[in-house]
Amino acid sequence: MTMAAWIKPTSLVAGDVxxxxxxxxxxxxRLGLNSGKPRMLLRNSSGTFLTLTDPAxxxxxxxxxxxxxxxxxxxxxxxxxxxxxxxTGTLSGSMSTLTTPFGVGAYATGGTGNFRGTIxxxxxxxxxxxxxxxxxxxxIGSGTWVAPEEPDPDPVPGWLADEDRTxxxxxxxxxxxAPDAAQLPQPLVTEVELAGQVAGDCPSVGERFRLTxxxxxxxxxxxxAAEAALFTGEVTDPRIDPVRGIHTITGxxxxxxxxxxxxxxxxxPSEDDGDRTSRILDAGEIESGTIDPxxxxxxxxxxxxxxxxxxxxxTASSGGAVVEQPDGVVDYHDADHRRGGAVVMTLDPGQxxxxxxWEQHVDDVLNEMEVEWTGGVVKVRxxxxxxxxxxxxxGRRSTALTSASDAHSLGQLxxxxxxxxxxxxxxxxxxLMHTLVDDTSRGDLLRLRHGxxxxxxxxxxxxxxxxxxxxxVEGWHQSVTRPxxxxxxxxxxxxxxxxxxxxxxxxRWVDFETGYAWEDLPAGLSWxxxxxxxxxxxx
Amino acid sequence: MTTALPDDAFEWQTYGLVDEEPPPPPDxxxxxxxxxxxxxxxxWRLGDTASGTAVDSIAGYNMTGGTTFNVTGLISGxxxxxxxxxxxxxxxxxxxxxxxxxxxxxxG
Numbered sequence: 216m217t218m219a220a221w222i223k224p225t226s227l228v229a230g231d232v233x234x235x236x237x238x239x240x241x242x243x244x245r246l247g248l249n250s251g252k253p254r255m256l257l258r259n260s261s262g263t264f265l266t267l268t269d270p271a272x273x274x275x276x277x278x279x280x281x282x283x284x285x286x287x288x289x290x291x292x293x294x295x296x297x298x299x300x301x302x303t304g305t306l307s308g309s310m311s312t313l314t315t316p317f318g319v320g321a322y323a324t325g326g327t328g329n330f331r332g333t334i335x336x337x338x339x340x341x342x343x344x345x346x347x348x349x350x351x352x353x354x355i356g357s358g359t360w361v362a363p364e365e366p367d368p369d370p371v372p373g374w375l376a377d378e379d380r381t382x383x384x385x386x387x388x389x390x391x392x393a394p395d396a397a398q399l400p401q402p403l404v405t406e407v408e409l410a411g412q413v414a415g416d417c418p419s420v421g422e423r424f425r426l427t428x429x430x431x432x433x434x435x436x437x438x439x440a441a442e443a444a445l446f447t448g449e450v451t452d453p454r455i456d457p458v459r460g461i462h463t464i465t466g467x468x469x470x471x472x473x474x475x476x477x478x479x480x481x482x483x484p485s486e487d488d489g490d491r492t493s494r495i496l497d498a499g500e501i502e503s504g505t506i507d508p509x510x511x512x513x514x515x516x517x518x519x520x521x522x523x524x525x526x527x528x529x530t531a532s533s534g535g536a537v538v539e540q541p542d543g544v545v546d547y548h549d550a551d552h553r554r555g556g557a558v559v560m561t562l563d564p565g566q567x568x569x570x571x572x573w574e575q576h577v578d579d580v581l582n583e584m585e586v587e588w589t590g591g592v593v594k595v596r597x598x599x600x601x602x603x604x605x606x607x608x609x610g611r612r613s614t615a616l617t618s619a620s621d622a623h624s625l626g627q628l629x630x631x632x633x634x635x636x637x638x639x640x641x642x643x644x645x646x647l648m649h650t651l652v653d654d655t656s657r658g659d660l661l662r663l664r665h666g667x668x669x670x671x672x673x674x675x676x677x678x679x680x681x682x683x684x685x686x687x688v689e690g691w692h693q694s695v696t697r698p699x700x701x702x703x704x705x706x707x708x709x710x711x712x713x714x715x716x717x718x719x720x721x722x723r724w725v726d727f728e729t730g731y732a733w734e735d736l737p738a739g740l741s742w743x744x745x746x747x748x749x750x751x752x753x754x
Numbered sequence: 755m756t757t758a759l760p761d762d763a764f765e766w767q768t769y770g771l772v773d774e775e776p777p778p779p780p781d782x783x784x785x786x787x788x789x790x791x792x793x794x795x796x797x798w799r800l801g802d803t804a805s806g807t808a809v810d811s812i813a814g815y816n817m818t819g820g821t822t823f824n825v826t827g828l829i830s831g832x833x834x835x836x837x838x839x840x841x842x843x844x845x846x847x848x849x850x851x852x853x854x855x856x857x858x859x860x861x862g
Contacts, residue, residue: 317815320838335827336800338797340792344792352789358830360782
C-alpha cells in the first residue's frame with residue numbers, strides 16, 4: 216500500500232499527531248508527525264508494529280512537505296519526505312481487513328492527535344508506488360518539475376527513431392479490433408501506441424498519421440501489399456508519460472478495403488439486419504462462363520422501401536473487352552419487397568459474359584448485395600478451384616438447425632449432405648432456422664459475434680465431422696421469412712464459420728433456397744447438439 | 755475483440771508532423787493527471803468549498819465533518835483548496851459507506 220499527503224504545519228506539538236490514520240484503539244496504519252518529525256506506523260495482522268521516523272530535525276513551520284509511506288505487505292516499508300526516502304524497514308505479514316475508521320487530520324477514533332496546519336491531496340494506493348512515481352508527484356505538486364532531457368536531433372522531424380534503427384522509423388506496437396468486426400472484412404485499428412523516444416510535440420487531436428504494415432503483418436491480415444499501405448488514422452487521444460519520455464497516441468483508422476479483389480466463397484453477399492455495416496465487399500468480381508442470353512442484376516437493396524446504396528461503377532466484359540458499362544439505377548425490389556439501387560445488364564444472344572466487376576465507395580453502408588441472373592450457369596472464380604452453382608444466391612451452402620432449447624444449447628443441427636465435386640471449401644455456413652408463432656420474439660434466438668465459437672459435439676463417424684468439431688464464427692446475418700397466410704414466421708440466422716478441419720475436404724450441403732432435402736444423410740449422422748461457447752479459452 | 759499482432763509488425767512514419775525548428779519542451783502534466791495515472795484507490799482532494807463532505811473522487815468513500823475548509827491549497831499551480839483540522843477537539847463525525855468499511859473524517 217501507499218499513503219500520501221501534502222502538509223503545511225503551523226504548529227509542531229510534542230508527541231504524535233495524525234495526518235492519515237486508520238485505527239480503533241489499535242492502529243492499523245498511521246502517517247503523521249512525532250514531535251514535528253514525519254512518522255509512519257504500521258501494524259500487521261499478527262499485531263506486530265513497525266515504526267519509521269524521519270531521523271532528521273523537525274519540519275520547518277509553514278514549510279510545505281510531501282509525506283509518503285509505503286509498505287509491500289509483507290516486505291519493505293519506507294517513509295518519504297519530499298520524495299526522499301528518509302527511513303526504511305521490513306514488516307512481515309499482511310494488514311488485517313480494513314474495517315476500522317479512517318481519518319484525516321487527527322486520530323480516527325478520538326479527540327486527540329490533531330495535526331496543526333494544512334492538509335491537502337490525501338490519497339491511498341493498493342500498491343507500492345515506485346520512487347520515480349513519488350518523485351514525479353512531488354515535482355509536479357511542488358512546481359519543481361524538470362522536463363525530460365532532450366534527445367539528440369531527430370532524423371525524422373517530430374519523432375525520434377529507435378536507437379537501433381537508422382531509417383528514421385519507429386517501431387510501434389499495435390492492437391486492433393473492431394467492435395463489430397463480424398460486419399467488416401478487415402479490422403479497424405483502434406489503438407496505436409508509439410513506443411519510441413519523443414523529440415517533438417505530441418501530436419494533437421485530429422492530426423492524421425499513417426501506418427505502414429510489414430509484409431508479415433499484411434499476410435497475417437490477408438491484405439494485399441497495396442491494401443496494407445493504405446492505413447491512415449486520426450489521433451484521438453495523445454498522451455505523454457513524462458517518466459518514461461514516451462508519447463502514447465490513440466487513433467483510429469481503417470485498413471485497406473479500397474482495392475478491387477476477386478470474390479471468394481467467403482465473400483459472397485450476405486444479408487444483414489440493416490443496422491450494421493454489411494460484411495459485403497466494397498469491390499468484387501465474378502467470372503462467368505455462360506449467361507447466354509440473359510440479364511444480370513447487381514443490386515444493393517435498402518430497408519423496406521428505402522432506396523439502398525448505389526454502386527459506383529459496374530463493368531461487364533467479354534474476353535477482356537468492356538461490353539457494357541451501365542449508368543443509372545433501375546427500380547428494384549427483391550424477394551422481400553425491399554427497394555434499392557440496382558443495375559441491370561442485358562446480354563445479347565450469343566454474347567458470353569466473362570466478368571462482372573463492381574466497386575462501392577468504401578465508406579458507404581451496404582445492407583445487402585444480390586446478384587441474380589435469368590438463366591444459365593455461372594461460375595464463380597476462386598483462387599483454388601471452380602465450383603458450379605445454379606440459381607439465386609449461388610454461393611449459399613447451408614444446413615438447418617431447429618428446436619432451440621436451453622440457454623447454452625442452440626438446438627439441434629441436422630447435417631444433410633450432397634457432394635460438390637472439385638470444390639475445396641474453406642468455409643461452411645450453418646443455417647439456424649427457428650419457427651416462431653409470431654414475429655414479436657424473433658430477436659431473442661441468438662446473439663453471435665465475429666470471433667465467437669460454436670462447437671458441434673458428439674458427431675458420429677467416421678467422417679470429417681467425427682467427434683467434436685469447433686467452428687469460428689466469421690459472420691452472420693439473419694432474416695425473417697415472410698410467411699404464407701396463416702403460417703408461422705420463420706427466423707433464420709446464417710453463420711459463416713470456418714475451421715481448418717474443413718479445408719481440403721469435400722463438403723456436403725443442403726441448398727436451403729431450393730429446398731434440397733436430407734435424403735442423402737449419411738448413415739449414422741442424425742441430430743447433433745450444437746453449443747455456443749462463450750469463452751474460447753474454455754476449450 | 756482485440757487481437758495482438760506480432761511484434762515489429764508495423765513501422766511508423768510521420769505524417770503531417772514536419773517541424774523544422776527544434777520543438778519546445780512539452781508542458782508539464784498537471785497534478786491531477788499524474789495522480790490519475792498512478793491509479794490510486796482513494797483520493798480526497800480536500801478542496802471542498804463548504805464544510806461537511808470530503809469527496810473521494812475514486813472510490814466514493816466520502817468523509818464527513820471538518821470545520822475549516824477552503825484554505826489555500828498546497829499544490830503548485832493548482833487552484834484546488836485544502837483543509838485545516840481545528841487545533842482543539844470539537845467532536846467526531848463518521849459515516850458508513852459500505853457494510854465492511856467505515857470512513858470518518860476526523861476533525862478534532
